[in-house]
Amino acid sequence: MNTWPVPAPDLPADVHPALAATARAAARAYGGARGEFTRAQLREEIADGADGTPTMRVDAIVEDAIAEAARGAGANLLSEEAGFLDHGSAVTLVIDPVDGSANAATGVPLSCFAGALVVDDQPVEALTVWFDTGRAWHARVGEPTPFRTTGRKALKGANVCLLRPKRGTEEAWLRVSNQADRVRVLCTTCLETMLVAEGAVDAFADPGSDTHRLMDLIAALVTVPAAGGVLLDLHGRPLTFDLDLTRRWSGIAAASPELADELVATILG
Amino acid sequence: MNTWPVPAPDLPADVHPALAATARAAARAYGGARGEFTRAQLREEIADGADGTPTMRVDAIVEDAIAEAARGAGANLLSEEAGFLDHGSAVTLVIDPVDGSANAATGVPLSCFAGALVVDDQPVEALTVWFDTGRAWHARVGEPTPFRTTGRKALKGANVCLLRPKRGTEEAWLRVSNQADRVRVLCTTCLETMLVAEGAVDAFADPGSDTHRLMDLIAALVTVPAAGGVLLDLHGRPLTFDLDLTRRWSGIAAASPELADELVATILG
Known part of the structure; x- marks a missing residue:
């Protein structure tokens, strides 16, 4: 216990x-x-x-x-x-x-x-x-938070949280891990995206496993941009309110738009 | 800040x-x-x-x-x-x-x-x-702790913490990750070995990077066995008190001797 x-x-x-x-x-x-x-x-x-x-x-x-x-x-x-x-x-x-x-x-x-x-x-x-x-x-939405992202733009040397590698995403996972200074896997997307928002890590990414439901990402969708960062989907699918809980996204939270774009490019290879 | x-x-x-x-x-x-x-x-x-x-x-x-x-x-x-x-x-x-x-x-x-x-x-x-x-x-040493390891014996289905994959250890890292139910990378060996001791995860392993110094493992060397688990080095090198801080080990903490042995075998391939 x-x-x-x-x-x-x-x-x-x-x-x-x-x-x-x-x-x-x-x-x-x-x-x-x-x-x-x-x-x-x-x-x-x-x-x-x-x-x-x-x-x-x-x-x-x-x-x-x-x-x-x-x-x-x-x-x-x-x-x-x-x-x-x-x-x-x-x-x-x-x-x-x-x-x-x-x-x-x-x-x-x-x-x-x-x-x-x-x-x-x-x-x-x-x-x-x-x-x-x-x-x-x-x-x-629309109000800056007191905590801020790091603002970091480049993946090389970044501190990154990743979803654990699932079957089929191992290569993309290692590509990100090899570029970053340090990766962590905390197994809690909502907490990891808040660490991006408060500037403790530079980014969080699901390297292509389409694991996330709306409720895994919606708090980050509001909080990360309010803290100066971005939240997006690996394949550019918009994150919208929907009662259909079978929808899935590969969420990426990053300290800056540039870092998000580099993560997408690195994961897609 | x-x-x-x-x-x-x-x-x-x-x-x-x-x-x-x-x-x-x-x-x-x-x-x-x-x-x-x-x-x-x-x-x-x-x-x-x-x-x-x-x-x-x-x-x-x-x-x-x-x-x-x-x-x-x-x-x-x-x-x-x-x-x-x-x-x-x-x-x-x-x-x-x-x-x-x-x-x-x-x-x-x-x-x-x-x-x-x-x-x-x-x-x-x-x-x-x-x-x-x-x-x-x-x-x-020699006194059981109130917290206990899970006692788990098999890697398949286990909850495992891993050191982040470093150059040259990626394959061993993925072998463990693919066998386990779930891997985490918290980037703090001392805390991760305590999660093994208290039964929150089944094991922690450095998959061959020889990263750990004496002070990274000595608290676990006392605590994990007192909680029913084992702490050992990937290559069987004894962990002994030594003033030479250039010595390194690949530490493995596990809920049982069987799980430690399976981790060693999986990492060595």
């Missing part, structure tokens, strides 16, 4: 109440689950989610808490396991309840809540909370 | 006073350095260490604080930048002031203090503290 505590999120005062309520509910639920279940139990696949992937117990527990908080806040919810919960609002929360589920289940302290507030079909605000520390990254 | 706080280490009551004092001094110094210097300044290479590698400013600041604390505690110190500081004691602290220096400098929240207490030439006790959370792992 993982007995380390999960602190309450350290949120800025001006976070939208629906985002704040769901983030707090998520941290409470994850902390409770860690205290109640063993690692093997948290990892157990207990259902198939609306996005077509298996649902671990830890995902289900946290999503249930989020669904209740969203209902209480009067917002619709689009989430990976439950799909679309229509509460008759113009406001929809698009949330990854536990990004880095495998980390969260086994006890690797790298997992987070990530969510965006969508009005009609436009994302307007985002919040990401790292569960193990309570650190939060908050952004609004 | 990285403005996140560095909490005081959360230490068990029975840690040896010299280890506790140096760990506390390290956390204080790192927290101070983060508040005072930019990321670029923390990363700047300002000297060459006794181990033959460049010393970043962040390493130098934390090591100075550790040296003063070791002197105050009356213990000798063997550290990567300063080398051996002989204070005329039978007790020597072998310390990596900042493991994961590149993370610590740029603000990736994965870096730690790691140290062992050596009496004459025998390691007897170890302490690792993750700077960004204050979490501590403490162990004594």
Whole structure:
């Protein structure tokens, strides 16, 4: 069992109440689950989610808490396991309840809540909370964030996070790794894109595996540009709000447009 | 600048006073350095260490604080930048002031203090503290720790941390990655070996790059076996206390002897 505590999120005062309520509910639920279940139990696949992937117990527990908080806040919810919960609002929360589920289940302290507030079909605000520390990254579309990307333009010498190499992407993975100064694989896209936003690393990339769903990237779609960087898809497909959770993207977050373009060129070879 | 706080280490009551004092001094110094210097300044290479590698400013600041604390505690110190500081004691602290220096400098929240207490030439006790959370792992030779490895025996399906692939180790790296269920690259050996000890991942391996010095592995050498696992070198070279800091090992930490053997066989191909 993982007995380390999960602190309450350290949120800025001006976070939208629906985002704040769901983030707090998520941290409470994850902390409770860690205290109640063993690692093997948290990892157990207990259902198939609306996005077509298996649902671990830890995902289900946290999503249930989020669904209740969203209902209480009067917002619709689009989430990976439950799909679309229509509460008759113009406001929809698009949330990854536990990004880095495998980390969260086994006890690797790298997992987070990530969510965006969508009005009609436009994302307007985002919040990401790292569960193990309570650190939060908050952004609004069109408003600069206090944290900034590094602004780095060149891949050579860059600090890069990568999705782990999956079958068929190994060569592209090594091309990026060999150009960069240092690669890391943290297995939590939402947290890794926030490290790009705050300037701790220069970029994050999925080297072509088409792994990401809307809720894996929507917080970064709001936050990384607000911090001076860019978020795009390897193949130029626009990231748009959509209730169809079978859609996938190969997300790239970079400190500058130039670095994003060089990553795309390097991955495509 | 990285403005996140560095909490005081959360230490068990029975840690040896010299280890506790140096760990506390390290956390204080790192927290101070983060508040005072930019990321670029923390990363700047300002000297060459006794181990033959460049010393970043962040390493130098934390090591100075550790040296003063070791002197105050009356213990000798063997550290990567300063080398051996002989204070005329039978007790020597072998310390990596900042493991994961590149993370610590740029603000990736994965870096730690790691140290062992050596009496004459025998390691007897170890302490690792993750700077960004204050979490501590403490162990004594011959005494079981409260945290335990997973006990996993097979690589297929395992959760593995790897050193990043360096030139010449790419093929071995991919062989391990393709067998494992999931790989991670956190760029902090001392923290990654503690995740093996506490059962969050099944193993950590350097796939043949001979990167590790004594202070990168000595805390794991005490802690991982006390938690039920094994620590060994890829080529079977014994890990022994030695003042010669040019020695290198390819460390492997695993939840069981069987998993360690399979990792060795997979890496050697």
